[in-house]
Amino acid sequence: MDKTAPIAILGGGAFGLSTALHFVDAGYTNITVFERDERIPSQYSAAADLNKIVRAEYEDSFYTDLVLEAMEGWRTPLFGPYYHETGYIVATSGKAPQKAVNSLEKALASVSKHPTLKSGIKPLNTVKDFRDYAWQFSGPLNGFKGYFNRVAGYAHSGNALRAVHLHCASRGVRFLLGEKSGKVVSLRYDQTGRCSGITTADGVEHTADMTICALGAFGASLIPSLGKFAVARCWSVAHVQLTEAECDLLRGLPVTNVRDLGFFFEPDPATRLFKLCPLGAGYTNTHGGTSLPPTNPNEGPLRDFIPLEDELKLRQLLRETLPWMADRPFVDRKMCWFSDTQDSEYCIDFVPGTQNSLVVLSGDSGHGFKMMPTFGKWVLDLVNNGKQELQRWQWKSPEKQNSNWGDAVSWRVGTAKELSGLAAESNKVLKARL
Template sequence: MSDKHSPIIIVGGGAWGLSTALHLNASGHTNVTVFERAQTIPSPYSAAYDLNKIVRPEYEDPFYTDLALIQEAIEGWKTPLFGPYFHQTGYLVTTTGAAPPKATRHLHEALATIQHHPVFKSKITPLAGRDQFRDFAWQFTGPLSGFSGYFNRLAGYAHSSDALHGAWLHLASVGVKFILGESAGKATEVLYETLPSSSHLRVVGIRTADGKVHQAKTTIVAMGAHAASLVPSLGKFAMARCWSVAHVQLTKSECDLLRGIPTTNVRDLGFFFEPDPETRLFKLCPLGAGFTNNQQGLSLPPSERLPAPQDFIPAEDERKLRRLLQEVFPWMANRPFVDQKLCWFADTIDSNFCIDFVPDTHKSLIILSGDSGHGFKMMPIVGKWVTELLAKGKQDEERWQWRTVDTRGEDWAKAVSWRIGSTRELKDLISEKKRLESARL
């Protein structure tokens, strides 16, 4: 794309949309507008609307390890723009003695990609048993039954909502335009025109909920789990999926007690972070295959009309988190969970991203999707890949190309190692919630 003054529309003000705006602006594009249906950023429609996300480089696929580490994703978190939100607490990864083989295998395969990596030679410490884990986290007072894993000094977490807010403020200050709100900022339709003397289509912009038409030479859809509502063909290979999130409200002294603990991932139960000092919330997430919301052949986050559970997580996930707390922080194991929710993201069967032109749109429509629960850590560099895509006019990385295969009928839980267990449907969770509520009456 040689004309850097041509209008570019980005639909979605989440981590990847903002990163794209950052890199487009830095590379000299002068006419970039971000549309976001929320009234402000961070947007509650973004998967990054959260206290924190893990920032780590270990993957079973060395390709992503190198992206996270060698291609400066982690270094990007140490820049003045992103640095205030990055906390290099280290990363404890383990399984319990009762872990299924799939969880243990995943840990060892992820470790294998980094323990001999030249950057990591002195940064990885294998651990086995309670005493060795307590050398790195003396606050872990539970039994840590059969814990076996490692500590990675290079990793940690980022405060995701604050990172979105900081990027928004910066972008607004350098001339990137934002149109926000359920009326003016919500894209309801991608607009096409037929090219002269051909049957090919080209995207010429979007229509928003207020009925206005906004024209652009390039339209970039970065709506995460919601993207298939605007580009339905995406839903054949990128599925909206959610995980549970829960928090424990701590006192000031409890928050201070856990300050600085490593980000910890118990592969067969769940993961947690040091508590947020401002809210004193301690966040936990169970691990599993996740939950989908299939509606007329597509999985999408629930609309406002769907009676989705509020302040609720599935009973099976609560049991995992109670076990996790019993193993690590027994004093917290029976505390009430607050701010429970389902966090939606866009998942692909192989957990690979999609960063590509939509076919048959004359290179006028780009999709950023398939974060698959691990895309936030790439926020500092995702936009770089988009500017390269625009410059080259094609996606050379096969992993990130648009898929023509329909994977909706396949068993996604078996496709990659981090999905442990079976996928369930949101409607089943709603029924489960109603049964629980009826039982309490």
């Protein structure tokens, strides 16, 4: 491809920004990123957050190796300030379903034999074992079993997005931001099916030789056929506001992931917020056969909201580990939207029928942020090769899709629900608001 040809990257989230970075590094000089929000990190990005886990535990060594490569990227001057290698405790509680126990055992087996990771792995079988790595755990840890992994931690995702945005802008990447000039409302195709560019909400048409669509959970809003295999799904996020002393108390705490309850991180020193996420199969928002996030996911009835069942899980998680926090109010609650595929594989491919003019980056399946330093390289490879060699990352044609949504993915525990069902079911808070 001519390196001066116009390239439009839609979405300034983790995948879009990583792509901009790798393309500018490769010498492309005419890149524009279109982002709906007025600032980066965008409030609509799944990565607009205090932290994301960076861990190499995968049952499939393909992803383990990719994360280890991404970790090298996290240790560079651009990404390093946002990467914190605190270590990682993975556990199941005594009440965990068998699926969660099995999944943990498989993860332990895979990291225990990995040449780079094995020396930093320690099985945790007793309360004392857990406290050896997280002395702050004053809860009973009833029936907890798991392991500690030294080569893992977290990244401050919102700050990493901001840094890569500023870096790319300083290297000449153009950013069009905001609900008028940054929000893409349609893709334009010529008579042959080639994507010739985009139209933004202010009605301006932008021509592009290559359009790269990286809209996360919103992908199907512009490419409806994507919604057949990459589904918008959300998980809950909540925070506890800590005092300075409480924040200092928890400094250095390893990322802790209790597979049947949820996970948390050491507090953010700037805001003193302690972030927690419940684990589960999440919620979809399906209308007319396609799940998409609400247009403004953090407004209306969903503002400062998480489902009651998730709140109860998080309180149980705290009761077991850090009980002094278990009854504190949750603040800054939100439903965080990502793009989910049933086998948890990313989609990094050309959209069929567009003559390699339209690329889609999607299906992060809730495990894409950690790849931010290296993700864009895979997009560059795709464009250079002219086709996706890796079957797992290919566009999934209808015959490759089935209706067995996500059951095979070991780390998803429970059954996915529709947001609309919540009010009818049990959630008094949502019911009162709707």
